Amino acid sequence: MDFDFSEALDFVTSRNSKRSIINNERKMKKRKLHYEQTPNDNELPDVISSFTPDTDVQNKITTNVENDYLLENQMNENLMEYEDNLNDSYQMENLNINDTHIIGDLSDGLECCDDLNIDSKNLLHNYTNMSTKEFCSNLLNLLRKSNICKSHANHLLSFISSTLPLPNNVPKNMENLITRLEIENNTLKKRILCTSCNSNLSCDKKCCVKCQSSNSKTFAYIYDMNIEEYIKSIYTRLKLLKNNPNVNFITFLLHLDGIKLSKSSNMKMWFYKEPVARIWQYFYEKKLFLRNPEKYHKQSEDAESSKEIVYGHKGQLFGISILQDILDISLPYSILIDYQHVTLLRHTKTVLNEIYKLLKPSKREQLNNKLRLQSFPHFFHRKMKPFTEFAFIKATELRNILYYGCLPSLLGLIDIERLAHFALFVCSIRLYHLQPSMFDNQTQTIADALFDQYYKDHELFYTGIQNFVLHLHRHFGAQYRNYGSLANIGCFHQEDLIGHISKNIHGSNYYSDLIVHYYSIDFHLYAQTAHAKFTTISKPIDLNVDINLNNYPIVTQYHDKICTCLNPLSCVSIYRRFLIRNNMFHSLIYNKRGKSNSYFVSYYKSSNDHNQHFGRIKLFFTFSNSNYALLQRYIQDDNFSSLFETSSYFSLLEKPLDKFFSLLSKESSDLIDIIDVNNILKHCITFEFHQQLIVTEVSAYHEHD
Secondary structure: OOHHHHHHHHHHHHHOEOOOHHHHHHHHHHHHHHHHOOOOOOOOOOEEEEOOOOOOOOEEEEOOHHHHHHHHHHHHHHHHHHHHOOOOOOEOOOOOOOOHHHHHHHOOOOOOOOOOOOOHHHEOOOOOOOEHHHHHHHHHHHHHHHOOOHHHHHHHHHHHHHHOOOOOOOOOOHHHHHHHOOOOOOOEEEEEEEOOOOEEEOOOOOOOOOOOOOOHHHEEEEEEEOHHHHHHHHHHHHHOOOOOOOOOOOOOOOOOOOOEOOOOOOOEOOOOOOOOOOOOOOOOOOOOOOOOHHHHHHHHHHHHHHOOEEOOEEOOOOOOOOOOOOOOOOOOOOOOOOHHHHHHHHHHHHHHHHHHHHOOHHHHHHHHHHHHHOOOOOOOOOOOOOHHHHHHOOHHHHHHHHHHHHHHHHOOOOOHHHHHHHHHHHHHHHHHHOOOOOOHHHHHHHHHHHHHHHHHOHHHHOOOOOOHHHHHHHHHHHHHHHHOOHHHOOOHHHHHHHHHHHOOOOOOOOHHHHHHHHHHHHHHHHHHOOOOOOOOOOEEEEEOOOOOHHHOHHHHHHHHHHOOOOOHHHHOEEEEEEEEOOEEEEOOOOOOOOOOOOOEEEEOOEOOEOOOEEEEEEEEEEEOOEEEEEEEEEOEEEOHHHHHOOOOOHHHHHHHHHHHEEEEEOOOOOOEEEEEHHHEEEEEEEEEEOOEEEEEEOOOOOOOO
C-alpha cells in the first residue's frame, strides 16, 4: 500500500464521521454480496477454507492480499461519495473476512446469527453477521468442552485476533471474554475459616486476629453458594420442561464426598475424621423398632437439653439437626441409604472376598477368567474385574458382578447351599433396583422376605461381618416404598460430578480458585442452554447398501405378504443398527461391535403375545413405513431355578430366579422370527454353562455408568 493510498485513508477517516442509516444498510448488502463471490485462486495464493450454509461452493479467501484488495475498493468508493456529497458523512467501519462458519463448525453445531440489523458496534467485524456476544458464547463452550487452561485460552484468543484484520472486537483475554458475557465469577463466595477458633478471616490476612494463629494448616478455604437463588433458577428452568407445573417434581439429594486434587500431593477438597472406638455387631432380630418423625424430634430435643447422647443424638455437639428446618420431608424419613457404598462397595465386596477365600487355586483361576472374558452390551463402559484386581475395583464393576455375573460364574465352584444363600441377597437387591418393577405391588414384599431370610441365616455361612452395613439393608424396603427403585437414588452421578470437577485443574497452585472459576462458567453456560423436552426416539441407523437381499428369502417373502409393490429390492432397506426407545441395538451384520454383545435380546413375537423369547438379531429392515427385526430364536431348556432344587431356599428363590435368569440351549434353533422392533424388550447378557446358556436381562438403563 503506497503513501498516496495511506494519505487518502487518513483524509476520508477524519472528514467522514457518520453514515446515514440508509447508506449503512446499502453498504452492508454490497459487502456481503462481494464477499460471497469466489475469488480467483491465481490471484490469492495463501487461502483459508470457509463454508457457507447456502451454497456448496468452497470459498477461498486470502487473509492479507484480499483484505487490502477489499479495502482499496472500498476507499475508492468512499472518495467518490465524498466528492459527490461532502454533507453525506459516515464512519469508516472495520474490514475483515467472515469466519462465522469456521466458528460454527468448531462449536459442535452452534448456529450463527443471520440478523442484518445488529448494531455494527456489536458485530465481531464488519464482514460477518455474527455478534461479538455470540462469538464469545460459542468460543467459551468450545474451550470448556476442550478443558483448555486459562493461559492457553488467552493464547488462542490472541491468535484469533491476529488472524483477523484490525481493529476487531475479539476479547483480549479470558477475563475480558467473561465480562462480555456478563458472567458473574462469584457463584461461590470465598471465605477463610480459622479451624482453631471458628473465626472468619479476611482473604488478605495471614494471621487470625482472635487466636493469633499464623499456621496455614489451621486455615480452611470455604466457598459458599447462595443456595436459595440457584434453586429458584433451577426450578424456573425445569418447570418449563414439565407438562404439569403444579406437581412437585424436584428431589434434592444432599451428598458429602471428597476427591484427591493432585497425584503429587495429599490435598483434597475436604477432610473429615472421626475416631472409631469399636466395631459393633448387628445380629439378626426378628422385629424392628422404627422411630417416627415425632419420636425422632423428641429425642433430638432431649439430647440438646441434657447435653448427653440420646439414642444416637449427640447432645454435646448438637441435638436438633441443622437440616430439621430445611428438609421438606421430616427426619428420619429424609435420610437415604446409598446402595452404591453400602451394598456394592461394602457388603458385596466383603462377602465375595469371603467366598473367594474358600476356593482352591485352580477354581480361583477359573473364576477370574470367567469374569475377565465376559462380554456385555456396548454401553457397559466397565465390565467385571477379576478378584486379583479387587483392590482397584469400582462400584459399577461390583454392580455387574452382583446383578449378572456372580451366580452364573460361581455355579459348580462352591456348594449349592452357600450359593443359594447368596442368591437370596442377589435377588432381593435386584428387585429393589429393577425398573419397571417385576411383581408390581408384591415386589417389595418378595424382596423383603428374601433379604430377611438372608440376614437370618448369615451367621451360618460368615463370621464377624454381621455389621451395621448389613443391618442397613433391612431399611431398603421402606426406602423402596417411599422413593422407588435404587437406580433413582444412587450416588453414581455424584461420583461423576466430583471427578469432572477434579479435572478442572491446571498447574499446581490455587486449586480452589480454579475449581470455583470453571464451575461458575459451566453453571452459566448450562443455564443459558435451551433444553428440549425428553422424547422417545426409535429409528433405523447405519443403512447397509451392499447386502444382497436375495440371500434372505424370508425377508422378501414377508414383504410380499404385506406390501402391494412388486419390487422388494427397491422397497426393502436393510440396517445394521436400530435405536429403539432411545437404546441402541446391534445386529449380527454390524461388523464394528468388537467384543460387545448388543444383539442378544428378549422379545415378544407380537404385541398380543406376552410369552417372552430370546434370540440374536440378524438384521433390521424397513418397508412401507414399518420397522422390523429378523431374529434367530434360542429355545429354553429348563428353568434356571432347577439348578437350586436341592437347596433349602428353593421355595423362596424359585419365582425370582426364573424371572431374572433363563436357561437356554447353547445352540440356536432353526426358528426365525420377524417382529416389529417395538416388541424388542431389553438387551441380555449371556453366560456359557456346560452345554447351555444362562441369560439375564439388563436391570436398568438410565442409571449412571
